[in-house]
Amino acid sequence: MEGAAVPRWLLALTLATSGPAALAQGCPKTDPEAMALLSALAGRAEAVTYEGVLTLQRGNGQRMMTLRHGVEDERVSEALTLLTGQEAQVVRDDHPLDCEHPGHRLLRAAADLEHGDCGLAGHYRISTAPGERVAGRQSVRLLLQPRDMYRHGYVFELDRESAVLLKGTIVGAGGRALERFQFASVKVGAVAPGASEGPAAVVHRAAHPHPATPEAGPTAGLHWVPGWLPAGFVATDGAGANSLRRSYTDGMATFSVFVERLREPLRPGEGVVREGSTVSYARGLTLGTAPVLVTVLGEIPVNTARMVADAVRRVR
Template identity: 80%
Template sequence: MRGGVAVLRWLLALSLTATGSAALAQACPATNPEAIALLEAFARRAEAVSYEGVLTLQRGNSLRMMSLRHGVADARVSEDLTLLSGQEARIVRGEHPLDCEHPGHRLLRLAVAPEQGACGLAGHYRISTAPGERVAGRHAVRLLLQPRDLYRYGYVFELDRESAVLLKGTILGAGGRPLEQFQFASVSVGADADADAERPPAAVIHQAAHPHPALPREDGDSGLRWAPGWLPAGFVATDAAGVHSVHRSYTDGMATFSVFVESLGEALRPGEGVVREGSTVSYTRGLTLGTAPVLVTVLGEIPVNTARMVADAVRQVR
């Protein structure tokens, strides 16, 4: 940390997470207590800070520029993401309660992650820190999450030293190959962020939904009772999908993927389809559940072999 204020804030973050980090270090000797404390500070503090700026998103040969506003007022969070290059489009998420906690948040906060066992997220990622870069004129600390198996990707985060806001993020594939990266080119944090700034108009505006994680989704009826017969260790359901739901989503606290099951009139010929963009894969294949032909699609930020194994394991249940 540089500067007295930053040191005080970092010590405060450590004091808030010391109990959970110490217990985790005892249960998982290979973990780094400093890295765990930083991850918990990121999970607890970054959401509660207002910030706005211009960022770039690199996915393969595609480069996009966007403006992002993350505002916090009256214990509620609102977000506005606008594309500045290519198609005019905008995503708006408003009135999200600051204390609303989803399964991914619980898994990220390691001290309260019973779904993953004693080691929490550290049971599936080697978590460490390193000297950070200077991003958008702000000094950062680097947080690294290296997968302990072949079923998930690695992550490198550059977190603002003062606020824990994520300034730059990289998703790494096999051999440490960058698959996707975003970073702020300019950013204002806290009191410097202009929450009331005028947003540019957009041809397409999407209002992001906020379903309650404990309530079943009404997203269609597959006509079948089904479930994935295998999931990578550490992944849990993100919400209470109905037994006949067309799709279900899962997270390990970092990565998220969804499984879609669609009934077909007749069976497909053997084969599979794969589409990849950056870290996101869409894997599709035909299966027969009982006597019913179905199309199974796995979509999310996981390696293609993981998606294939999840799709192959979909089973009909009674």
């Protein structure tokens, strides 16, 4: 939806991970306090009702919006409404509170730790620091610093009482803030009715397809796979070999790969569009004898998107 694009981590406003269990042998040392904080966030934040006014800053642009997150009868409803620019709203209705997506499972690493999987700690250095006051509430700071060049870093300010995300910053190379979200005012525990469309001129109702459902597209008959993915990224759905799109996550960052069949090859070159932490990278390739346009879209560095696109290959 034009003018209303928001990052996945802002829409979700929740993480999930293992508790402060001992890491598998050979995994990096992790701050037990940080892991406990992540565990508290996973168990409490999504189940808390809250609403408020927030700002989202991407580069030199800034948007103001309202977020309403209501929980009733073990089901979640959300409405994110722009207050500046285009009248637009993103709505998620009647979402099961216990619904677990691939990103949640990837971060809930307790069972996998016994099998040598370090989970999120294998790809981010996770630590805590004293927080600041945000929207009149005291926070605890949670830092996730990437262990490689293939992903961004994150700085979260979590409400000390409820673990609700009050402020979040995505950090790029050299510590540069790429994107920042922050509540200007918030009511935690306030009665928030279910999400409704309201007066917005454009309303996008968030879809919730089953992750095991394959998606067919105009690449039918053209079987392709990503020849390379950054360590820690896994598929978020059951896309088939001839799907138009496949999506991947490491539990924090998310990106999608699109492959579109063309009538004739494109001239050599590439196209890059960046907005905050989100990059869209596109280039023409030939898979076998078929010319295609490959696009990588997500919250990853440009070089990561380029490497993923270059590695797409055809399979029989």
